[in-house]
Amino acid sequence: MSDQTAELEPEGEDDAYLLGPKAIAAILYAVDIEDSAKLTELMEPLHPADIADLLEQINAFDRSRLVRLYGREFDGEILSELDESIREEVISVLTPQVLTQAVRDMDSDDVVDLVEDLEDHQQEAILEALEDVDRAAVQQALGYPEYSAGRLMQREVVMAPEHWTVGEAIDYLRTTPEDELPAQFYHIVLVDPRLHPIGNVTLGKVMRSKRETRLMDIKEETFQVIPALQDEGEVAYAFNQYHLISAPVVDEEDRLIGVITIDDAMAVLDEEHEEDILRLAGVGEGSLSDRVIDTTKQRLPWLAVNLVTAIAASLVIAQFEMAIAQIVALAVLMPIVASMGGNAGTQSLTVAVRAIATKDLTGANVWRVIRREVLVGLINGLIFAVVMGVVGVIWFGSPALGYVIAVAMVINLVVAGLAGTVIPVVLERVGVDPALASGAFVTTVTDVVGFFAFLGLAALVLL
Numbered sequence: 001m002s003d004q005t006a007e008l009e010p011e012g013e014d015d016a017y018l019l020g021p022k023a024i025a026a027i028l029y030a031v032d033i034e035d036s037a038k039l040t041e042l043m044e045p046l047h048p049a050d051i052a053d054l055l056e057q058i059n060a061f062d063r064s065r066l067v068r069l070y071g072r073e074f075d076g077e078i079l080s081e082l083d084e085s086i087r088e089e090v091i092s093v094l095t096p097q098v099l100t101q102a103v104r105d106m107d108s109d110d111v112v113d114l115v116e117d118l119e120d121h122q123q124e125a126i127l128e129a130l131e132d133v134d135r136a137a138v139q140q141a142l143g144y145p146e147y148s149a150g151r152l153m154q155r156e157v158v159m160a161p162e163h164w165t166v167g168e169a170i171d172y173l174r175t176t177p178e179d180e181l182p183a184q185f186y187h188i189v190l191v192d193p194r195l196h197p198i199g200n201v202t203l204g205k206v207m208r209s210k211r212e213t214r215l216m217d218i219k220e221e222t223f224q225v226i227p228a229l230q231d232e233g234e235v236a237y238a239f240n241q242y243h244l245i246s247a248p249v250v251d252e253e254d255r256l257i258g259v260i261t262i263d264d265a266m267a268v269l270d271e272e273h274e275e276d277i278l279r280l281a282g283v284g285e286g287s288l289s290d291r292v293i294d295t296t297k298q299r300l301p302w303l304a305v306n307l308v309t310a311i312a313a314s315l316v317i318a319q320f321e322m323a324i325a326q327i328v329a330l331a332v333l334m335p336i337v338a339s340m341g342g343n344a345g346t347q348s349l350t351v352a353v354r355a356i357a358t359k360d361l362t363g364a365n366v367w368r369v370i371r372r373e374v375l376v377g378l379i380n381g382l383i384f385a386v387v388m389g390v391v392g393v394i395w396f397g398s399p400a401l402g403y404v405i406a407v408a409m410v411i412n413l414v415v416a417g418l419a420g421t422v423i424p425v426v427l428e429r430v431g432v433d434p435a436l437a438s439g440a441f442v443t444t445v446t447d448v449v450g451f452f453a454f455l456g457l458a459a460l461v462l463l
Contacts (some may be wrong), residue, residue, distance in 0.1 A: 019050050027054065031066050035328040039066070040073055052081035055090065059179055067093045078244040084117050090124055092190075100129035102342060108134060109154035109264060116151065141258075149235050150228035152268065153249040153258035155279045156182035159189045160215060162198055167211030186261065195255040197438045199223055222418035225250055226260060232268045237359060239265035272357065284381045313338070313447035320455035323462070329396045330458050333388075333405055337454045340384060341412035341446035348373045348420025350440050355436050356428050370421045377417025383409035404461055408454035412446060419445040 023042070030039040055063050055078075066089055067074065074094060079102060082090060091099065091381050103111060111130070111423055115123045115138065127135050137155040144150025157183060160169050173181070187200040200221035209218055224238055224277055224423060226249045238244065239262055249258040317324070317334070324330045352369070355361035385406035392402030423441045424434030 048077035049081045074157045076106040105128045149230045157259040166209045166213045236269040309444040316451045323459045338450035341416045341450040345416035345420040345442040345446045352424045371415035373421045377413040381413035385409045411453040412450040415449045
C-alpha cells in the first residue's frame with residue numbers, strides 16, 4: 001500500500017479519520033492527472049464532512065477541478081456540510097444531473113438550509129430538482145422567518161394515532177415504503193384526531209414492548225412541543241435544558257407539521273457559541289474561506305470603534321501631561337494598571353455573556369452575580385496591589401509611588417468586575433447583542449478608569 005493511500009486508513013482504536021497532508025496531496029495528484037477512478041478510490045473512505053473540509057481547504061481552482069472530476073459520486077450531504085461561503089461556488093460547478101440526484105437524497109431540513117442563502121437562480125435550480133411533494137414542503141418551510149423552528153424542522157415525521165398498539169406501529173413501519181419515512185428517526189409522535197401531538201414513544205420502548213401494549217402506556221414523560229415561529233436559539237436551549245432527542249413542531253393551530261432532531265438543535269447551539277466567541281473578538285461571522293475584501297469589511301467597523309475608545313483613553317492621559325513630564329515612572333507604570341483592568345473586565349464579560357446566552361444569568365440572580373464579580377475584583381486587586389506596591393518601591397525607590405499604583409490597581413479591578421457584568425446585562429435589556437457590543441464598552445471603562453485613577457492619585461500624592 002502506498003503512503004498516499006495509507007494516509008486515508010483509519011488511525012487509532014476508535015478508527016478516527018484524519019485527512020492529512022499526504023492524503024490531500026494524493027487526491028490533488030489524481031485531479032492533476034484527471035484519473036477519475038483513482039480519485040473515487042481515494043475519496044470513497046471519506047465521510048461527507050471530511051470531503052467538505054477538503055473542499056474548504058484547497059483553492060478555488062483545485063476545488064472546481066475536483067468537483068467536476070468527482071462527478072456522479074457527489075453526495076448531497078457534502079453540500080449540507082460545506083461552509084456557506086463556498087457552497088454557491090460548488091453548486092455552480094455541479095452538472096444539473098448530479099445536482100438533482102444529490103438534492104433528492106437530502107432530508108427536507110437540509111434542503112432548506114442549503115437553499116435559503118443561495119441566489120434566486122440557484123434556488124430555482126435546486127427546487128426544480130425536487131419531487132413535487134418535497135418542493136412544496138421546502139417552499140412552505142422557506143415561508144417561515146429565518147432562524148425560526150419552521151426553518152429548522154424536517155417535514156419527514158413518523159406519527160401514529162393515540163389509540164394504536166405497539167403491534168400496529170410495527171406493522172405500519174414495516175409496510176410503509178422506505179422513501180416515505182425519514183432516513184433517521186428516534187420517536188413515534190402520538191397525535192389525536194386533530195393532529196395535535198400528545199406524546200413521544202421511543203423506538204427502544206416499541207421494540208421492548210409486547211404487540212398488544214398501547215403506545216399511550218409507554219410514552220415518554222418528558223415531552224416538549226415547539227411552535228414553528230419559535231426562535232431557533234430557544235429551540236437549541238430547550239434541547240440542551242431538557243435533554244431532548246427530538247421534538248414535534250406545530251403550526252398556529254397546534255397541528256403537527258414537522259420534527260426537529262438533536263443533531264440540528266446542537267448544530268444551532270454550536271453556531272451560537274461560535275458566533276459569540278467571534279463577536280467578543282470583534283471579527284463578525286467570517287470564515288477562513290472568505291475573500292480578503294469581505295474579511296476586511298467585517299473587521300473594519302470594530303477596529304474603528306477601538307480607535308475611538310483609544311482616543312478617549314488618550315484624552316484622559318493628556319489631562320496629566322505635566323505630572324507625566326515630571327515623573328517619568330508614571331509613563332512606565334500606567335499601562336500595567338490599564339492592562340490588568342482590561343484583562344479582569346474581559347474575564348467577567350466572558351462569564352456574563354456566556355451566562356446570558358445559556359439563561360443562567362437572570363433578573364433573579366443578577367445582583368448576586370454582580371456582587372460576586374466585584375468581590376473577586378477586590379480580592380484580586382488587593383493581591384496585585386501588594387505585588388505592584390513592592391515593585392514600585394524596589395524599582396523606583398518610592399514608597400509613595402508604590403502606594404499610588406497599589407490603590408489604582410484595586411480601584412480598576414473592582415470597576416472591571418462591575419463593568420464586565422453590568423454592561424452586558426444592560427445591553428441585553430435594551431435589545432443589543434451583548435456579545436457584539438460589550439467588549440468595546442468594557443475596554444473603554446477600564447482604560448479610562450485605570451488611567452484616571454493612577455494619574456489622578458499620582459498628581460495628588462506625588463506633586
